[in-house]
Amino acid sequence: MSHYAWRWGSPPPPVKRHSEVKHALLRNYLIQYFLTLVSMPSQDRIKLTIVDGFCGGGLYINESGQEVPGSPLVILDAIREAAFLIQTKQDRRKPIDLDVELICIDKSKSALDYLKRLLEDRNYGAALAAGKIQLVRGDFADHCGAAIQRAKDRSKIAGRAIFVLDQYGYARVPVTCLRDIFATLGHAEVILTFYIDALISYLNEANLAGFEQATGIRGGMTAAEIDDMKKSPKWRVHLQSSLYQSLTSQCSAKFYTPFFVRPERGHGDFWLLHLSQHWKARDVMATTHWEHSNHFAHYGRAGFHMFSTGYITKIDSTDQLQSGFDFSDVAATVSQDTMLEQIPAMLFEATDGLTFEQFFMQLINTTPATRTMVEEALLALNERKEIQVLGLDGEESRARVxxxxxxxLRLPKQGRFNF
Incomplete structure (x- = not known):
């Protein structure tokens, strides 16, 4: 059950700062999503279904005592701002029609009653009456199939939908729902929160069995393996890595950003998983993480193969806090320097070279870097003559930007060293 409670006429429930940050990232991502999607002024209509699987009452009080919007209002505000930016940034003869249907699901009747009153109060009554905003009571898992079908009916060819699944805890989104989303909808995306610290901290045989039964995620660890692993000072590293690999391998998404929301005052880390079938969506989300550098992290390495040894948990083998990779300006510099070191060695085995597309696509899920950051590293190496960039004619390219x-991409013939 949710730990929030809404009653019209009473103050909305309090919200932690890290939840505000999640909502800010969601808003910015949706705006960039539309700006990226509507890249041609000739486009005049985009059909999209957004499913808010754990919508809540839509309003909170933050730690400063101010009212702040919940995810339904964040989504609706992002749609309005995106439409305005598209119209003003592009040379358009007629307005863009962002034909978005928002499906809000929550188990709490009081939350949905509050949300309905709130939306009517914020001038969304007509959208509710027209079915552009739908309020559905129940568990997301029970309504997932109907939401997928609705998205498919509205976007039969593209299958365009975004599922915002800010679940309470870690066991309310079955992996079967994720597989069905990606099997049915060709352009679906999922933004999923996962309270990894709560699962890790209390994981035992009974909790593991309950987690597997609720989510359908199998093969993470057996109870015996957990017991053996906890004898190692780095057991959290291995366990988080195993759970992450199990989740991403079983959800059927091709691309993902497994970064952390980093709460203040030790409330525990949340995965904020973005799952999609298209690299560009993944790249937009990675870019958004960099824009919110103060609140996101991954506890792995810079450059490529960031999780090659599993997650580096907040607590290391000596029980000391680690700062992790924080998406700061310093982290950007470290990422660039690391990629400059790694790339020549990675091209060593590719005797005939790799296209930029091949190189980036095989590494996209292993790095916090965006496509632009990878491109800049490659161009810097080319400028330093440590790699070569060739055109279709086989001649060296003059690409500089x-x-x-x-x-x-390939190593210079005379520079094929044994790395």
Whole structure:
């Protein structure tokens, strides 16, 4: 059950700062989503279904005593702002029609009653009456199939939908729902929170069995393996890595950003998983994380292969806090320097070279870097003559600012050292 309670006429429930940050990231991501999607002024309509699987009452009180919007209002405000930016930034002869249907699901009747009153109070009554905003009571897992079908009916060819699944805890989104989303909808995305610290801290045989039964995620760890692992000072590293690999491998998404929301005052880390079938969506989300650098992290390495040894948990083998990778300006510099060191060695085995597209696509899920950051590292190495960038004609390219997808990357013939 939710730990929030809403009653019209009473103050809305309090919200922690990290939840505000999640909502800010959601808002910014949705705006960038639309700006990226509507790249041509000739486009005049986009059909999209957004499913808010744990919507709540839509309003909170933050730690400063101010009212702040919950996810339904955040989503609706982002749609309005995106439409305005598209119209003003592009040379358009007619307005863009962002044909978005919002499905809000929550188990709490009082939360949905409050949300309905709130939306009517914020001038969304007509959208409610027209079915552009739908309020559905129940568990997300029970209504997932109907939401997928609705998104499919509205976008039969593209299958365009975003599922915002800010669950309470870690066991309310079955992996079967995730698989059905990606199997049915070709352009679906999922933004999923997962309270990893709560699961890790209290994981035992009984909790593991309950987690597997609720989510359908199998093969993370057996009870015996957990017992053996806890004898190691780095057991959290291995356990988090195993759970992450199990979740991402079983959800059927091709691309993902497994970064952490980093709460203040030790409330515990949340995964904020973005799952999608298209690299560009993943890249937009990674870019958004960099824009919110003070509140997001991953406890792995800079550059590529960030999780090659599993997650580096907040507590290391000596029980000391680690700062982690924090998406700061310093982290950006470290990422750039690390990629400059790693790339030549990674091209060593590719005797015929790799296209920029091939190189980036095989590494996209292993790095906090965006496509632009990877491109900048490659261009810097090319400028230093440590790698070569070739055009389709096999001749060295003069590219200095941008790489094309079919540019070929390889080591100079005389520079093939044994790394």
């Amino acid at each position: 941008h790489l094309k997808a079919d540019h070929v």
